[in-house]
Amino acid sequence: xxxxxFSVLFLVAPxxxxxxxxxxxxxxxxxxxxxxxxxxxxxxxYIQMNSRFLDKAGWMTSVNKxxxxxxxxxxxxxxxxxxxxxxxxxxxx
Amino acid sequence: MDRRTxxxxxxxxxGVAGVRNALGAVxxxxxxxxxxxxxxxxxxxxxxxxxxxxxxxxxxxxxxNYETPVEYFRTPLTPNRAFFVRWHLAAIPQVALKDWSxxxxxxxxxxxxxxxxxxxxxxxxxxxxxxxxQCSGNRRGLFEPHVxxxxxxxxxxxxxVWRGVRLKDVLAKAxxxxxxxxxxxxxxxxxxxxxxxxxxxxxxxxVALSDNTxxxxxxxxxPLPHWNGFPARIVVPGWTGTYWVKGVTSVKVMPRPEKNFxxxxxxxxxxxxxxxxxxxxQVAEANEPITTMVVNSLITSVKSGQQVARGKPIEVxxxxxxxxxxIAKVEVSSDGSNxxxxxxxxxxxxxSFREFALTVPTREAGSLVxxxxxxxxxxxxxxxxxxxxxxxxHHNVIQRLYVEVV
Numbered sequence: 001x002x003x004x005x006f007s008v009l010f011l012v013a014p015x016x017x018x019x020x021x022x023x024x025x026x027x028x029x030x031x032x033x034x035x036x037x038x039x040x041x042x043x044x045x046y047i048q049m050n051s052r053f054l055d056k057a058g059w060m061t062s063v064n065k066x067x068x069x070x071x072x073x074x075x076x077x078x079x080x081x082x083x084x085x086x087x088x089x090x091x092x093x
Numbered sequence: 094m095d096r097r098t099x100x101x102x103x104x105x106x107x108g109v110a111g112v113r114n115a116l117g118a119v120x121x122x123x124x125x126x127x128x129x130x131x132x133x134x135x136x137x138x139x140x141x142x143x144x145x146x147x148x149x150x151x152x153x154x155x156x157x158n159y160e161t162p163v164e165y166f167r168t169p170l171t172p173n174r175a176f177f178v179r180w181h182l183a184a185i186p187q188v189a190l191k192d193w194s195x196x197x198x199x200x201x202x203x204x205x206x207x208x209x210x211x212x213x214x215x216x217x218x219x220x221x222x223x224x225x226x227q228c229s230g231n232r233r234g235l236f237e238p239h240v241x242x243x244x245x246x247x248x249x250x251x252x253x254v255w256r257g258v259r260l261k262d263v264l265a266k267a268x269x270x271x272x273x274x275x276x277x278x279x280x281x282x283x284x285x286x287x288x289x290x291x292x293x294x295x296x297x298x299x300v301a302l303s304d305n306t307x308x309x310x311x312x313x314x315x316p317l318p319h320w321n322g323f324p325a326r327i328v329v330p331g332w333t334g335t336y337w338v339k340g341v342t343s344v345k346v347m348p349r350p351e352k353n354f355x356x357x358x359x360x361x362x363x364x365x366x367x368x369x370x371x372x373x374x375q376v377a378e379a380n381e382p383i384t385t386m387v388v389n390s391l392i393t394s395v396k397s398g399q400q401v402a403r404g405k406p407i408e409v410x411x412x413x414x415x416x417x418x419x420i421a422k423v424e425v426s427s428d429g430s431n432x433x434x435x436x437x438x439x440x441x442x443x444x445s446f447r448e449f450a451l452t453v454p455t456r457e458a459g460s461l462v463x464x465x466x467x468x469x470x471x472x473x474x475x476x477x478x479x480x481x482x483x484x485x486x487h488h489n490v491i492q493r494l495y496v497e498v499v
Contacts, residue, residue: 020141021154041183041285043154051133053239062241069354071288090133 021045031085034078041072051090059086120150120160122235122246126397126463126494130234134244145318147174152243156180157320161248166412167393169438169446170223171251173312178320179228179249179334181292181355182284185319188340193324195263195308199277199345203268210310210324216266217258222305224330224444225252225414226337229360229383232488240485247391252414252446255328257309261302264346269302272348274374276301278327278338294336295351296329297372305330305417305444308341330444331385331417333486335360350374356382362482368473369416369487385416388475389489390423390449390467397494407453407496409435412446413467419443421470425451427461429493435465443470455498463494 021043026032038044054062060083066072067079074082119140122129129135140148141159149159159178165171190210198205208216227250234244243249264276275295283291300306307328310317317323322339329336335355350356361380372382390413401407407427413420419440424432438448453463468474475489 024137024154041289042156045137045151045153047133048137049131049134049152049244050241051131053131054241058241069358070284070290071286073286073288 024048027089029085029089031081031088034081035085037072037074037078037082038066041066041070047086047090052093054087054090055092056083056087059083059091062086120162120246120248124396124398125163125247125392126492127232127235127247127490128237130244130246131239134234143178143320145174146178146320147172149175149178150246150248152245156183156185158243159320160246161251163247163391163393165251166248166391166446167410169252169412169441169448170313171253173253173315173318173321176251176253176312176318176321177228177249179243180282180339182282182289184283184285185340186281187319188281188324190324193342195325195341196343197263197267197345199347201270201273201346201348202264203270206267208263213258213263213308213310213325217262219256220259220262220304220307221254221256221311222307222328222330222444223252223254223441224305224328225250225386225446226328226334227251227386227414229333229335229486230484233485235488235490236479236481236485240483242485249334252412252441253312254314255307255309256311256314257307257325257328259304260306260308260327260344261304263308263344264302267346269298269346270348273298273346274349275347275351277343277345277347277351278336278341279343280322280326280338281340281342290354292338292355293351293353294338295347295356295375296327296332296336297374298346300329300332301346308344333360333383333386335383359484360486361484362486366480366482367487383486386414387487387489388415388420388467388469388473389413390465390475390492392463392465392492392494395463395494395496397496400497400499401455403455403458403498405455407455407461407463408450409453409463409465410448410450411465412448413465414444414446415467415469415471415473417444418470418473420447420449421468421472423447423449423465423467425449425453426464426466427453427496429462429464432466458498461496461498463496464491466491 141151152158165175231249392411394410435449435451
């Protein structure tokens with residue numbers, strides 16, 4: 001499943017973005033690979049931009065909005081891991 | 094407040110601001126006397142030029158969201174190359190004029206029609222308006238507590254001379270039936286995934302039929318830049334930018350409310366919190382769509398934390414705008430209690446930025462707080478305290494710039 005998601009996002013992303021967005025790198029920590037699924041629809045600077053003021057519940061709301069409102073193909077079982085990664089690395093201090 | 098406290102307030106905290114200045118942080122709001130945008134946003138953003146644009150403050154690469162730096166607001170018209178860029182969805186096709194046409198129809202239109210650009214230009218009388226296009230979420234980054242979204246500073250706005258044809262003339266040709274309730278607009282952009290709701294917006298029929306609502310294909314005398322909606326966009330003077338659909342391809346007159354995500358869930362305000370007009374066919378139990386802009390101003394000639402030599406007057410200049418009644422007055426204060434009317438610049442129309450200027454004397458050494466507050470012709474004045482709302486819209490808090498007279 002994850003392999004399939006990744007192949008989709010890497011087909012989509014470069015066509016729209018150009019090399020500039022590749023400079024945006026997420027912090028290396030557990031859960032990063034799952035958070036990389038965000039790339040299917042938008043550059044990763046959205047994550048830094050929305051830090052550091054969301055707690056885990058806040059990030060959970062954001063991730064669920066991406067799935068429920070925008071149709072992000074993120075498996076339900078990844079949501080907690082992504083919200084944990086985001087709150088630990090880009091969360092409220 | 095003693096001087097040290099004032100300086101700390103002015104800069105957020107002095108220590109952090111000092112570090113940021115040393116690093117040359119782009120788009121810091123402390124210079125403008127506002128609370129700072131989230132530190133993650135501040136650390137990440139840089140100046141970056143999209144093709145055909147000057148370097149703008151990058152909020153996100155994809156979809157592209159870029160803010161206009163404050164220096165471009167020192168003239169009442171915002172240059173096309175510096176005009177802010179805001180897209181919701183990542184797929185933004187480069188449209189070739191020969192392939193483009195505008196479909197006009199819908200259940201409440203008498204007949205479906207299709208127009209090429211030449212047909213639009215030849216079959217309808219030209220119309221133009223000078224109007225501010227401001228993102229609903231301009232200044233969202235200044236909300237305390239912060240709210241999620243694009244963390245805009247002050248530059249998700251611009252003022253231009255928009256030229257095209259009146260939407261009402263085009264709709265008249267298609268024939269508007271008596272049951273018409275809303276007019277629905279779609280553009281060429283779409284999401285990276287099929288499941289993502291397409292960006293589709295609607296207007297109340299009376300706003301769509303207003304003399305001022307245009308299908309515009311020129312901006313400041315030039316074709317619209319790709320990033321600002323080439324070849325044509327909807328211009329809705331007074332209303333926030335969300336209704337100004339870019340790269341428009343379809344206009345439908347409909348007898349019922351548009352229900353897609355961008356109308357029913359996004360761009361909404363808690364009911365009754367603002368005095369702006371209601372979009373009646375879209376009012377829900379708890380919330381309603383954002384409509385017109387609230388009165389606002391921006392000081393462009395003073396930096397918070399700046400030092401001025403005693404005896405040298407401070408030139409306070411800037412721009413003011415509102416949701417389309419025009420600016421009645423801008424008052425300036427240097428102590429927060431005494432206010433003097435600034436001189437207003439040339440009137441470019443009620444939808445335009447209006448320049449203001451006032452010279453403030455500096456007779457004694459010490460700290461001044463420079464403030465400007467605009468009042469519209471409808472009697473609406475900028476607020477002292479933020480009117481919080483979940484999506485971070487309508488920030489029009491009076492700016493407070495701290496200047497040290499030495």
